[in-house]
Amino acid sequence: AKYFVPTQVKNQFLSELSPVVYIQSGCNTPSQRDAYVQELMKYIPVDSYGACLPNKKLPENMLYPSDGTDSDEFLHFISRYKFALAFENAVCEDYISEKLWRPLAYGLMSDGDWLPNPDSAILISEFESPEKLAHFLRELNNDTARYESYLGHKLDSATLKITNKKLLSALSSRSKENIDWGVNVEQFECYICQRAHIRMK
Structure with missing residues (x-):
C-alpha cells in the first residue's frame, strides 16, 4: 500500500510524535468531538492539528494543499502515526465519510456495520470513557503483535481482506x-x- 508504514518504523517515530493524531477544522460540532479529545488528552499523548485544539502545527507546505486532505504529502504525514482519531461532525445512523475510510485505507486505525472486518478499527463507542480508550490504546501501542492484528486487512499476507458479509453484499449488489x-x-x-x-x- 502506498501510504502503509510498517509498525517498527512507526515505533521509531514515537520519539518525535505522539501515538495518536487528531486533525480537525470544524469546531463546536454536534458530536462534541473536541470535548472528547480534550478529555482523552489527559490520559494519552495526542498530536492535535487544526483550528480547535491545536498543540502542533502542520508543516507550512500542508496548511493549504490544493487537494486538501487527499494530497500525497498529507497522507504520508498522517500515516506515520499509529492511531488516528476519526470523528464525524454529527452522529447520524448510516452516515459514513472519509473519516472512516481514510484511516482504514492508509494504514491508521480508526460504523462497525461497514468495516472490512471486526478488527479493522477501534470504535470509540465501545469504551465507557476517554480514560478507558486511552488505557486500551496505550496497551495496544506497547504490544506489536496485538497492534498488527488490527492491520491484517492491509497486509499483503492477508488471504481475505474483507470478511464483512454485509459490506461484501452491498459492494457487489450496488x-x-x-x-x-x-x-x-x-x-x-x-x-x-x-x-x-x-x-x-
Whole structure:
C-alpha cells in the first residue's frame, strides 16, 4: 500500500510524535468531538492539528494543499502515526465519510456495520470513557503483535481482506445509479441537483 508504514518504523517515530493524531477544522460540532479529545488528552499523548485544539502545527507546505486532505504529502504525514482519531461532525445512523475510510485505507486505525472486518478499527463507542480508550490504546501501542492484528486487512499476507458479509453484499449488489455521484461532496451535490431536475420534468 502506498501510504502503509510498517509498525517498527512507526515505533521509531514515537520519539518525535505522539501515538495518536487528531486533525480537525470544524469546531463546536454536534458530536462534541473536541470535548472528547480534550478529555482523552489527559490520559494519552495526542498530536492535535487544526483550528480547535491545536498543540502542533502542520508543516507550512500542508496548511493549504490544493487537494486538501487527499494530497500525497498529507497522507504520508498522517500515516506515520499509529492511531488516528476519526470523528464525524454529527452522529447520524448510516452516515459514513472519509473519516472512516481514510484511516482504514492508509494504514491508521480508526460504523462497525461497514468495516472490512471486526478488527479493522477501534470504535470509540465501545469504551465507557476517554480514560478507558486511552488505557486500551496505550496497551495496544506497547504490544506489536496485538497492534498488527488490527492491520491484517492491509497486509499483503492477508488471504481475505474483507470478511464483512454485509459490506461484501452491498459492494457487489450496488447499481451504477448508486455510484454515479462518486465519493466527493461536490460530485454528490451535482448528482442531487441532476436528480432534482429530472423529477421536475
